[in-house]
Amino acid sequence: MGTIWFCLVALMITVYVILDGFDLGAGAIHLFVAKTDEEPRQILASIGPVWDGNEVWLLAAGGTLYFAFPALYASGFSGFYLPLMIVLWLLILRGTSIEFRNHLHSAVWEPVWDFSLLRLQPTASRVFRRGSG
Amino acid sequence: MDDRRTRPAAWLIYGLMRTARGVSPRVDAGNAWFTLIGFTGLYAVLAIVWLFLVYRESALGPDPANQPPDKEFAAIAAD
Numbered sequence: 001m002g003t004i005w006f007c008l009v010a011l012m013i014t015v016y017v018i019l020d021g022f023d024l025g026a027g028a029i030h031l032f033v034a035k036t037d038e039e040p041r042q043i044l045a046s047i048g049p050v051w052d053g054n055e056v057w058l059l060a061a062g063g064t065l066y067f068a069f070p071a072l073y074a075s076g077f078s079g080f081y082l083p084l085m086i087v088l089w090l091l092i093l094r095g096t097s098i099e100f101r102n103h104l105h106s107a108v109w110e111p112v113w114d115f116s117l118l119r120l121q122p123t124a125s126r127v128f129r130r131g132s133g
Numbered sequence: 134m135d136d137r138r139t140r141p142a143a144w145l146i147y148g149l150m151r152t153a154r155g156v157s158p159r160v161d162a163g164n165a166w167f168t169l170i171g172f173t174g175l176y177a178v179l180a181i182v183w184l185f186l187v188y189r190e191s192a193l194g195p196d197p198a199n200q201p202p203d204k205e206f207a208a209i210a211a212d
Contacts, residue, residue: 073175078159085168089175100186 016057
């Protein structure tokens with residue numbers, strides 16, 4: 001039984017890393033490829049319909065960890081308390097950036113959300129890498 | 134002495150789990166304050182931005198170019 005749950009959690013984490021790695025990568029690559037006003041919009045559109053679905057794999061992995069391996073969940077989330085909370089804040093900011101950005105045209109509005117989406121997301125990937133390494 | 138009156142926060146789950154057993158040895162009070170204030174601040178900012186957007190959207194009103202055709206109104210009214 002434990003082996004089955006282990007395989008399920010491993011599968012969920014792997015699928016999350018692959019799928020959300022694409023979303024985080026789209027955020028990170030914006031720094032180098034988006035030159036015109038139109039291009040940030042195109043990058044957002046490329047992850048627009050799928051990014052929140054991809055994120056559910058992380059929720060599923062966390063939930064499965066909580067029920068199947070409570071000791072691992074407890075020690076992991078206590079030991080990495082601050083890094084995981086910072087990742088959570090960055091994921092909240094990512095979601096709101098994607099949703100809020102195109103509601104308003106102004107000299108301040110879009111750059112602010114672009115900053116929170118596209119400069120802070122590489123930080124989230126970096127924290128993830130530290131945590132898994 | 135009544136345990137509940139003298140130590141109001143003695144139980145996390147009454148009769149089952151003491152508060153002391155729910156304290157993480159790795160997360161101190163400073164960390165908890167930091168994240169509590171962080172979450173409060175983040176959600177306060179997001180609430181203000183959200184209210185601003187909703188207010189602005191309502192003040193602008195519906196887009197006349199993006200209205201459903203009259204046929205649909207008639208179908209809804211007939212229901």
